[in-house]
Amino acid sequence: MRYQGSPKFSHAQTDRIGVLITNLGTPDAAETPALRTYLREFLSDPRVVEVPRLLWWLILNGVILRIRPRRSAAAYKTVWTERGSPLLFHTKDQQQALQAKLAERYGDDVVVKYAMRYGNPSIASGLQELFDAGARKLVVLPLYPQYSAATTGSTFDAISTDFNKRRWLPDFRFVSHYHDHPAYIAAVAQSIKQFWETQGKPEKLILSYHGVPLRYLHEGDPYHCECHKTSRLIAEQLGLQKHEYITTFQSRFGREEWLQPYTDATLKALPGQGVKRIQVVCPGFSSDCLETIEEIGEENREYFMEAGGKDYAYIPALNAEPGHIDVLAQIVQEQLHGWTLEHTESERAERAKALGE
Ligand SMILES: C=CC1=C(C)c2cc3[nH]c(cc4nc(cc5[nH]c(cc1n2)c(C)c5CCC(=O)O)C(CCC(=O)O)=C4C)c(C)c3C=C
Ligand SMILES: [Fe+2]
Numbered sequence: 001m002r003y004q005g006s007p008k009f010s011h012a013q014t015d016r017i018g019v020l021i022t023n024l025g026t027p028d029a030a031e032t033p034a035l036r037t038y039l040r041e042f043l044s045d046p047r048v049v050e051v052p053r054l055l056w057w058l059i060l061n062g063v064i065l066r067i068r069p070r071r072s073a074a075a076y077k078t079v080w081t082e083r084g085s086p087l088l089f090h091t092k093d094q095q096q097a098l099q100a101k102l103a104e105r106y107g108d109d110v111v112v113k114y115a116m117r118y119g120n121p122s123i124a125s126g127l128q129e130l131f132d133a134g135a136r137k138l139v140v141l142p143l144y145p146q147y148s149a150a151t152t153g154s155t156f157d158a159i160s161t162d163f164n165k166r167r168w169l170p171d172f173r174f175v176s177h178y179h180d181h182p183a184y185i186a187a188v189a190q191s192i193k194q195f196w197e198t199q200g201k202p203e204k205l206i207l208s209y210h211g212v213p214l215r216y217l218h219e220g221d222p223y224h225c226e227c228h229k230t231s232r233l234i235a236e237q238l239g240l241q242k243h244e245y246i247t248t249f250q251s252r253f254g255r256e257e258w259l260q261p262y263t264d265a266t267l268k269a270l271p272g273q274g275v276k277r278i279q280v281v282c283p284g285f286s287s288d289c290l291e292t293i294e295e296i297g298e299e300n301r302e303y304f305m306e307a308g309g310k311d312y313a314y315i316p317a318l319n320a321e322p323g324h325i326d327v328l329a330q331i332v333q334e335q336l337h338g339w340t341l342e343h344t345e346s347e348r349a350e351r352a353k354a355l356g357e
């Protein structure tokens with residue numbers, strides 16, 4: 001059989017709406033072999049590294065996968081927890097909280113699962129779980145506020161690769177970004193304000209985003225513009241003047257030029273310019289992960305302090321905070337517009353009665 005069908009389908013079954021939240025993915029363990037598997041999958045994606053395939057295969061297998069897995073495993077060890085990788089457990093918590101939030105309004109008509117673009121649980125397994133639960137309509141929400149071909153675009157590829165194998169395709173909606181969604185901006189601004197209540201305002205707020213190669217901007221990727229727009233809207237909500245905040249780009253990979261200004265170079269330079277008290281927030285990361293906890297929380301703190309900085313604080317990602325879950329629920333609700341739900345309130349009550357609930 002060439003296409004995968006749904007042999008267990010019954011006309012009596014309840015059709016549901018499936019919501020898949022996704023994030024980048026993370027290794028299964030903070031060990032070199034797990035890192036090699038993860039990095040091989042991640043860095044083989046042509047959306048991530050846009051270099052001619054044969055040349056890249058040689059570099060990846062000949063150099064990068066020989067060196068980086070061990071180095072990255074050591075970094076992951078510093079953030080690993082009893083619950084595993086922070087990115088994974090925050091995403092799990094987001095899924096559970098979002099399921100509960102949507103159930104308040106839609107009962108069990110809406111089912112939420114989570115998946116990772118690379119590693120586990122895979123996008124294919126997340127979709128299968130949703131279809132097995134009776135989802136015939138689907139919303140995919142990649143947890144990347146700003147669109148980039150390397151992240152959001154690649155997530156779409158993974159969904160479409162899965163769809164290519166299926167006989168039945170659902171009604172389908174895909175959230176390609178929410179970088180300027182008023183609820184998202186308000187939630188980030190609120191978390192910064194809350195931070196200020198106990199820690200005070202910094203001399204400068206650094207809004208640090210994961211970088212991408214500068215070439216991608218020239219090729220037409222909207223990521224750079226979306227990051228700047230997110231920053232501007234957050235700054236407006238906070239009433240910050242231009243000189244009170246700066247947008248920077250972190251997590252460079254490889255030798256070519258990436259989006260500038262770089263976070264690390266900026267933090268090394270600021271004390272020399274008389275800026276000694278800063279706070280860093282990462283509005284491109286929906287969950288804390290290696291890149292925020294270790295790179296921003298530890299590595300960049302050292303750069304800043306060694307350069308003569310006095311006060312450095314990292315403002316955590318929104319993770320599974322209720323305010324963040326409200327934002328995600330609102331984004332999903334907007335996607336559901338016009339989709340009729342299987343049950344009305346009264347039908348739901350009838351069903352509960354029939355089931356003796
Ligand atoms: C938030 C958006 C992200 C963009 C855009 C992005 C682009 C991008 N990343 C790499 C290479 C690596 N990224 C790594 C980790 C990582 N990246 C993101 C998010 C974005 N990446 C997250 C959330 C994480 C953390 C994952 C975790 O497990 O906590 C890594 C792995 C770590 C390491 O070895 O340093 C690499 C490699 C490229 C090349 C790229 C754009 C082209
Ligand atoms: Fe990355």
Ligand SMILES: [Fe+2]
Pocket residue numbers: 251290291295
């Ligand atoms: Fe990093």
